[in-house]
């Protein structure tokens with residue numbers, strides 16, 4: 001199932017995303033080992049969420065325990081809205097942890113499962129004081145920080161909740177070690193546009209905007225957009241087009257570029273438009 005991310009209210013910190021990190025990838029089975037460089041700044045939020053779903057179902061082994069009753073040996077968190085459920089957990093008087101929001105709660109549940117044990121799901125004989133769930137950053141599951149964030153992103157996004165974790169930072173990317181993780185990242189990489197023409201074509205900007213004149217198509221002509229809007233305003237009009245609607249125009253610009261574009265594509269397009277004066 002491909003996760004559909006509701007983009008309304010979607011936000012993630014772009015400042016963390018300026019990664020120009022490359023690292024080595026294992027080759028496809030059967031091929032002679034050749035070094036291949038992969039750019040982590042080519043990961044979009046959609047890819048990251050798919051990666052989380054993949055980890056949840058496979059390497060993370062979450063579905064060994066977390067599945068629908070009566071088979072489940074743990075709460076069915078894929079069948080529940082984990083963000084809404086987190087709110088209930090935090091409001092429970094038995095809750096003694098440190099979490100302040102859903103992302104924290106999900107993280108804490110993964111790293112320190114006994115911190116709060118969902119009623120009736122504790123180890124037998126411990127009166128719900130000890131969880132049977134293993135800490136998933138430790139062997140044998142041993143998810144990395146990037147992988148854990150991807151799982152959180154998936155659990156938030158699958159019910160249309162805002163994703164609050166960030167895409168991997170440069171430091172996180174540098175710490176990528178496991179072969180499985182590299183494979184998961186590689187499997188989800190899109191083909192990023194490498195030139196401004198490719199980028200504008202890939203996202204069909206010119207179907208709605210005249211780029212070399214002030215003519216109105218669906219949206220305003222962009223020939224002088226750099227003199228009308230600041231760099232930040234241009235960036236915002238792409239990643240969050242409904243924040244400010246250009247006067248006299250319908251709110252017809254697609255609102256999901258933020259989840260589709262790679263950081264580099266967005267930078268390239270913004271840099272190109274800023275120069276249009």
Ligand code: HEC
Nearest residue numbers: 060061062065074075106109113116117118121131133136
């Ligand atoms: C060996 C079984 C087992 C595995 C594997 C497991 N869990 Fe759990 N998990 C549990 C049980 C049992 C609970 C309920 C008791 C508790 O609160 O710790 C739980 C609770 C949770 C909760 C809190 C649920 C709530 O309703 O508040 C989250 C979130 C969670 N697990 C996530 C995960 C993720 C993500 C993975 C995979 C990376 C995973 N678990 C793997 C057994 C497991």
Ligand code: HEC
Nearest residue numbers: 203204205208218219220237241244245246249250252253
């Ligand atoms: C389906 C049509 C459509 C597509 C595709 C589209 N836009 Fe737009 N765009 C609009 C409309 C309509 C507006 C005016 C309403 C608004 O501000 O949201 C707009 C507004 C803008 C603005 C603000 C212009 C101003 O003068 O305030 C910028 C910048 C922009 N778009 C850039 C882009 C870029 C870059 C792409 C491709 C990545 C793109 N648009 C794709 C329809 C579109």
